[in-house]
Amino acid sequence: MNVKRMAVVFLVMVALVMSASSALWAAETGKVNINTATEEELMTLEQIGAARAAAIVKYRTEVGPFAVPEDLMNVSGIGEKIFEMNKDRIIVAPETTEGLTPAQPATTGDKPPEKKTD
DSSP: OOHHHHHHHHHHHHHHHHHHHHHHHHHHHTOEETTTOOHHHHTTSTTOOHHHHHHHHHHHHHHOOOSSGGGGGGSTTOOHHHHHHHTTTEEBOOSOOTTOOTTSOOBOSOOOOOOOOO
C-alpha cells in the first residue's frame, strides 16, 4: 500500500472511531449533544421527528454550532414547549467528546455553582 492510501485509510478509521465514541458516550449518559448528533440521535428527543431533526442539522450547518442549549429554540419549529420537554437531555459540547466522561458532562444549561468568598 502506498503512503497516500494508508493515510486515507487511517483518517477514515479515526473518523469512524470518533463517531462511534460520540454515540456511545451519548447513549451511556442519556444526553444528546446537539452539536454532533445525527438526525437519528436527535429523533430520540421528545417531539423531534425526521423533519425537526433535519432542521436542527441544517441550522447548525448553516449558522454554526449551538453555544448554549437554549439556542435550539432558534431552529424553526422548535419552541419553548419542546425545549422544556428535552432540556435535561440536551447538551452542547465541542465538536468532539474526547476527554469527556459521564462524570464530566458538557454544558447542560445550568449555571455553575457560585464560588464562596471568605
